[in-house]
Amino acid sequence: xxxxxxxxxxxxxxxxxxxxxxxxxxxxxxxxxxxxxxxxxxxxxxxxxxxxxxxxxxxxxxxxxxxxxxxxxxxxxxxxxxxxxxxxxxxxxxxxxxxxxxxxxxxxxxxxxxxxxxxxxxxxxxxxxxxxxxxxxxxxxxxxxxxxxxxxxxxxxxxxxxxxxxxxxxxxxxxxxxxxxxxxxxxxxxxxxxxxxxxxxxxxxxxx
Amino acid sequence: xxxxxxxxxxxxxxxxxxxxxxxxxxxxxxxxxxxxxxxxxxxxxxxxxxxxxxxxxxxxxxxxxxxxxxxxxxxxxxxxxxxxxxxxxxxxxxxxxxxxxxxxxxxxxxxxxxxxxxxxxxxxxxxxxxxxxxxxxxxxxxxxxxxxxxxxxxxxxxxxxxxxxxxxxxxxxxxxxxxxxxxxxxxxxxxxxxxxxxxxxxxxxxxxxxxxxxxxxxxxxxxxxxxxxxxxxxxxxxxxxxxxxxxxxxxxxxxxxxxxxxxxxxxxxxxxxxxxxxxxxxxxxxxxxxxxxxxxxxxxxxxxxxxxxxxxxxxxxxxxxxxxxxxxxxxxxxxxxxxxxxxxxxxxxxxxxxxxxxxxxxxxxxxxxxxxxxxxxxxxxxxxxxxxxxxxxxxxxxxxxxxxxxxxxxxxxxxxxxxxxxxxxxxxxxxxxxxxxxxxxxxxxxxxxxxxxxxxxxxxxxxxxxxxxxxxxxxxxxxxxxxx
Amino acid sequence: xxxxxxxxxxxxxxxxxxxxxxxxxxxxxxxxxxxxxxxxxxxxxxxxxxxxxxxxxxxxxxxxxxxxxxxxxxxxxxxxxxxxxxxxxxxxxxxxxxxxxxxxxxxxxxxxxxxxxxxxxxxxxxxxxxxxxxxxxxxxxxxxxxxxxxxxxxxxxxxxxxxxxxxxxxxxxxxxxxxxxxxxxxxxxxxxxxxxxxxxxxxxxxxxxxxxxxxxxxxxxxxxxxxxxxxxxxxxxxxxxxxxxxxxxxxxxxxxxx
Numbered sequence: 001x002x003x004x005x006x007x008x009x010x011x012x013x014x015x016x017x018x019x020x021x022x023x024x025x026x027x028x029x030x031x032x033x034x035x036x037x038x039x040x041x042x043x044x045x046x047x048x049x050x051x052x053x054x055x056x057x058x059x060x061x062x063x064x065x066x067x068x069x070x071x072x073x074x075x076x077x078x079x080x081x082x083x084x085x086x087x088x089x090x091x092x093x094x095x096x097x098x099x100x101x102x103x104x105x106x107x108x109x110x111x112x113x114x115x116x117x118x119x120x121x122x123x124x125x126x127x128x129x130x131x132x133x134x135x136x137x138x139x140x141x142x143x144x145x146x147x148x149x150x151x152x153x154x155x156x157x158x159x160x161x162x163x164x165x166x167x168x169x170x171x172x173x174x175x176x177x178x179x180x181x182x183x184x185x186x187x188x189x190x191x192x193x194x195x196x197x198x199x200x201x202x203x204x205x206x207x208x
Numbered sequence: 209x210x211x212x213x214x215x216x217x218x219x220x221x222x223x224x225x226x227x228x229x230x231x232x233x234x235x236x237x238x239x240x241x242x243x244x245x246x247x248x249x250x251x252x253x254x255x256x257x258x259x260x261x262x263x264x265x266x267x268x269x270x271x272x273x274x275x276x277x278x279x280x281x282x283x284x285x286x287x288x289x290x291x292x293x294x295x296x297x298x299x300x301x302x303x304x305x306x307x308x309x310x311x312x313x314x315x316x317x318x319x320x321x322x323x324x325x326x327x328x329x330x331x332x333x334x335x336x337x338x339x340x341x342x343x344x345x346x347x348x349x350x351x352x353x354x355x356x357x358x359x360x361x362x363x364x365x366x367x368x369x370x371x372x373x374x375x376x377x378x379x380x381x382x383x384x385x386x387x388x389x390x391x392x393x394x395x396x397x398x399x400x401x402x403x404x405x406x407x408x409x410x411x412x413x414x415x416x417x418x419x420x421x422x423x424x425x426x427x428x429x430x431x432x433x434x435x436x437x438x439x440x441x442x443x444x445x446x447x448x449x450x451x452x453x454x455x456x457x458x459x460x461x462x463x464x465x466x467x468x469x470x471x472x473x474x475x476x477x478x479x480x481x482x483x484x485x486x487x488x489x490x491x492x493x494x495x496x497x498x499x500x501x502x503x504x505x506x507x508x509x510x511x512x513x514x515x516x517x518x519x520x521x522x523x524x525x526x527x528x529x530x531x532x533x534x535x536x537x538x539x540x541x542x543x544x545x546x547x548x549x550x551x552x553x554x555x556x557x558x559x560x561x562x563x564x565x566x567x568x569x570x571x572x573x574x575x576x577x578x579x580x581x582x583x584x585x586x587x588x589x590x591x592x593x594x595x596x597x598x599x600x601x602x603x604x605x606x607x608x609x610x611x612x613x614x615x616x617x618x619x620x621x622x623x624x625x626x627x628x629x630x631x632x633x634x635x636x637x638x639x640x641x642x643x644x645x646x647x648x649x650x651x652x653x654x655x656x657x658x659x660x661x662x663x664x665x666x667x668x669x670x671x672x673x674x675x676x677x678x679x680x681x682x683x684x685x686x687x688x689x690x691x692x
Numbered sequence: 693x694x695x696x697x698x699x700x701x702x703x704x705x706x707x708x709x710x711x712x713x714x715x716x717x718x719x720x721x722x723x724x725x726x727x728x729x730x731x732x733x734x735x736x737x738x739x740x741x742x743x744x745x746x747x748x749x750x751x752x753x754x755x756x757x758x759x760x761x762x763x764x765x766x767x768x769x770x771x772x773x774x775x776x777x778x779x780x781x782x783x784x785x786x787x788x789x790x791x792x793x794x795x796x797x798x799x800x801x802x803x804x805x806x807x808x809x810x811x812x813x814x815x816x817x818x819x820x821x822x823x824x825x826x827x828x829x830x831x832x833x834x835x836x837x838x839x840x841x842x843x844x845x846x847x848x849x850x851x852x853x854x855x856x857x858x859x860x861x862x863x864x865x866x867x868x869x870x871x872x873x874x875x876x877x878x879x880x881x882x883x884x885x886x887x888x889x890x891x892x893x894x895x896x897x898x899x900x901x902x903x904x905x906x907x908x909x910x911x912x913x914x915x916x917x918x919x920x921x922x923x924x925x926x927x928x929x930x931x932x933x934x935x936x937x938x939x940x941x942x943x944x945x946x947x948x949x950x
Contacts, residue, residue, distance in 0.1 A: 010398060043320070049313065060319070076324070077327070080398035193456060403816065407787040496792060497789065502792045503790050519790075
């Protein structure tokens with residue numbers, strides 16, 4: 001019953017480096033994407049606000065570099081994600097083959113509470129290009145085998161389906177959020193007076 | 209330099225936890241496992257010589273490319289960029305919880321950057337402390353399950369900034385308890401904590417202003433409302449009389465105008481000044497207490513970070529704007545405490561204490577000149593054993609703006625407590641003023657003089673000043689520590 | 693909904709009809725005086741003592757607890773302050789912390805009724821504290837803000853909580869506040885009426901700013917409570933919803949100055 005109208009969703013974009021994640025994001029947020037942090041800290045960030053069923057939703061989009069030297073950051077990057085967007089290039093079969101390992105990597109690192117129900121979305125990008133190597137049918141089959149992940153074919157270049165895809169991403173993540181249990185009231189909070197105050201002073205307990 | 213046997217304001221017993229230095233000011237009392245969860249490498253604020261990242265960048269860190277590409281963005285708006293001190297709070301997942309200025313939704317990307325900076329350093333088993341770029345200091349406090357960051361152009365030291373971040377953390381704990389805070393993120397790492405903190409932004413805003421402008425946070429002490437010792441005793445005994453039979457009442461606190469009138473406590477329990485500051489902040493920032501008697505849960509993290517105390521909060525009466533808090537561990541005793549409050553007010557009215565409080569509140573207080581110290585512009589005196597301090601009212605040239613004075617004190621305080629080169633005594637003269645700062649076993653003293661004063665005159669004045677405070681100590685300090 | 697250790701009511705509602713019956717605050721069609729047992733109700737001694745101090749209670753003290761509920765920001769405190777002092781607080785007025793406690797005496801048909809009004813903070817984090825006080829309440833004023841759809845949508849959830857924690861026969865009144873809002877309105881008056889009909893509770897639109905229906909909201913509650921508690925023979929004839937219908941200020945009427 002929170003009156004808060006706004007919800008913030010952490011969205012992680014994963015996929016091989018050439019699949020066009022950055023162009024997708026540029027297309028989506030309508031601005032030139034600077035890539036300024038990626039080289040130094042292994043990730044870049046975008047904010048996008050949209051409205052889903054009367055609710056204002058802010059998407060905090062995390063685009064990761066996926067390079068070797070940032071591998072160890074996986075846990076921190078993926079922690080507390082609300083949705084994971086997997087991207088491949090429909091003209092490059094290797095990028096499709098990598099999807100399994102991206103998905104596994106995410107589930108291992110993020111270790112969501114219910115891995116089988118965690119919201120993923122698959123985007124087949126560069127549908128404006130020829131020749132096509134992965135058919136829509138094949139991609140959809142893969143999605144079905146992973147507990148019916150929604151699939152969108154996009155073209156960052158032509159802006160095809162990009163808005164729709166991100167809207168689906170937001171809806172998927174929101175659906176998960178709505179299943180929130182009452183986190184606040186279930187904890188006991190009574191202080192037991194023991195007649196001896198727990199002391200917290202003086203540095204001898206300090207480990208540093 | 210002084211012939212005093214006992215420092216002014218000292219008492220055999222104190223209702224407030226003694227605060228000696230800044231050491232471990234960020235610690236909490238935890239009955240549960242929290243202590244273990246707190247990353248040990250972040251506890252020591254000054255261990256710069258350890259494996260701490262303390263990188264220095266050039267001013268050019270601000271990226272021109274970005275400015276060009278996102279020029280329509282609100283975060284580059286001058287109003288936002290131009291602030292002296294930003295404070296951000298985020299979850300370990302990088303989700304925004306609080307931004308002092310601007311809209312945290314629009315700044316969501318920036319919180320991602322901050323989280324990534326923290327985890328980037330953590331990935332090499334290290335912990336980011338601060339980044340310095342010209343006059344701008346980025347100070348990080350990684351305190352599970354939250355990350356707090358300040359970006360400051362004020363001249364406050366890193367440890368002073370970190371104390372402020374600790375206060376912000378404590379304010380959040382004050383609302384939720386540390387146990388709940390940890391449980392929430394154990395269950396849902398992606399939790400949007402703003403959901404539980406609506407309205408708390410105002411408390412944090414207020415707390416930051418308080419910690420910037422009031423010496424109490426820097427000193428780790430509270431100031432008392434000047435009252436005749438007999439009046440203060442009568443007030444305390446009115447409280448003990450009405451409350452002694454009430455089970456599980458832990459503290460009764462009477463305060464007015466950010467000053468303590470009395471603190472009555474259950475035997476064996478003391479209150480930490482940092483907890484009392486949170487209470488001052490809550491009372492000051494909550495107009496709604498003036499409308500009606502209130503009942504609210506609050507966690508005092510230094511007392512017990514794992515659970516709530518419940519507070520009966522009310523102003524004494526229409527004609528006496530002192531605020532009384534009765535804090536218990538029982539969640540359901542509003543009426544018992546409401547009745548006790550009525551009794552207390554009746555007694556105070558009959559014994560003319562309400563008048564005495566009002567009188568003290570309406571007298572402007574003494575300046576150091578009016579006490580006979582014309583060469584002294586202002587001073588702060590803190591008695592360590594009782595965690596109380598006294599300051600005279602402002603006099604020229606600081607009546608227009610307090611800011612220069614605050615800056616002088618913060619700088620001197622940092623000089624005394626600088627961990628790499630702490631000082632016991634310093635005297636410094638500039639064109640504008642002279643400052644003497646003195647740290648002893650029993651007290652801390654900061655005195656601002658007229659600029660032309662010489663060393664021997666300053667030392668002599670300080671001796672006289674201490675004697676004056678000693679003579680007035682019964683009025684200026686809460687010298688006994690009454691219990692129910 | 694998590695349970696708090698001290699305020700569970702075991703009643704389970706099976707069907708919509710059942711719910712409507714239980715939430716029915718009207719006392720018409722009942723052949724006997726109020727079934728609540730409030731006739732014999734005695735406030736706790738400390739409360740009685742409190743009210744002895746400042747009111748001369750004629751023969752039998754009539755003291756009733758009313759709780760203001762609803763999302764944060766819907767104007768619960770403003771409504772109460774307007775009722776209590778006649779003044780409208782806005783702008784710098786800050787959110788309620790925990791629960792605020794006010795008493796106010798209203799006169800109903802020459803009898804004094806003392807309302808003990810609990811003003812609750814709307815925020816989720818205070819829920820566990822407020823629940824503890826639900827079960828003692830005789831009446832609930834449940835507010836939404838006509839300019840805020842979410843606060844209206846949340847009314848169902850509030851009614852769910854009320855069902856869980858409050859007494860079955862508690863008097864419930866739904867109030868659409870900030871009715872003076874003009875162009876900012878997001879919830880039509882009919883929407884409020886429909887929701888109230890669905891749950892069989894009384895309804896009116898109010899404005900703490902203009903004063904519209906503020907007095908009426910509290911007085912109607914006092915009247916209903918008085919009728920129930922005194923167990924008067926004419927109880928059957930008083931119907932809070934009919935009363936409201938007769939008394940309600942129409943939205944187009946000029947700001948009330950009572």
